[in-house]
Amino acid sequence: MxxxxxxxxxxxxxxxxxxxxxxxxxxxxxxxxxxxxxxxCASTEPPAAGAGSAGRKSKLEIGSPIIVVEAPRMIKTAASVPCLRVNSGLVKPGDVGRIVSRKPMDVWAVRLSIGTYLIDGKYFKPLELELDS
Incomplete structure (x- = not known):
């Protein structure tokens, strides 16, 4: 046929x-x-300076220091073969790290003292360092 x-x-x-x-x-x-x-889609209004999360996220770039403000329930390693596991106290509020890379959907690879993990942007904020001159 x-x-x-x-x-x-x-x-x-x-x-x-x-x-x-x-x-x-x-x-x-x-x-x-x-x-x-x-x-x-375009806005005719100028963007407000520092309004909402857009102002907060603009400070984040590779190498920026961050501080964890809320411990995520699940954490995923940023290895070539990632491992998803329950956060059993590995990542705690107050932990400080540096951004290694950015992933889609506001997920960032963050280098902490215990290793590099993929963390959602809602769990950390940029760390403002005060330089003493």
């Missing part, structure tokens, strides 16, 4: 509720839809 690649193919599907037929277009032609809509 040969299938022509230039003509539409109709397949009857008995699993559908109305026992209708499905039609697949197997041709290699692509048509641009005239009803395509492009949406651009």
């Amino acid at each position: 040969a299938l022509s690649l230039s003509s539409p193919t109709a397949i009857t599907c008995s699993k559908l509720h109305d026992n209708s037929s499905l039609q697949f277009n197997t041709s290699n032609t692509y048509k641009r839809s005239p009803n395509a809509v492009s949406v651009k």
Whole structure:
């Protein structure tokens, strides 16, 4: 049974509720839809300085010192083969570390004294160091 690649193919599907037929277009032609809509999201207001978490996250970059403000329930190692485990007192509030890299979804690889862990950004804040001159 040969299938022509230039003509539409109709397949009857008995699993559908109305026992209708499905039609697949197997041709290699692509048509641009005239009803395509492009949406651009932009704010007309200037961003507020230091408002919310956007101001807090802008200070975070690779090498920045951080301090843990809340102990995460689960921690994941930042090794090539990560290990997810319950935080049994390994990472505590007040622990200080440095950011090694950034991962998607506001997750950061943080080097602590006990090792490098992937920690969500809500569990730590940037550490402000005061320089004595």
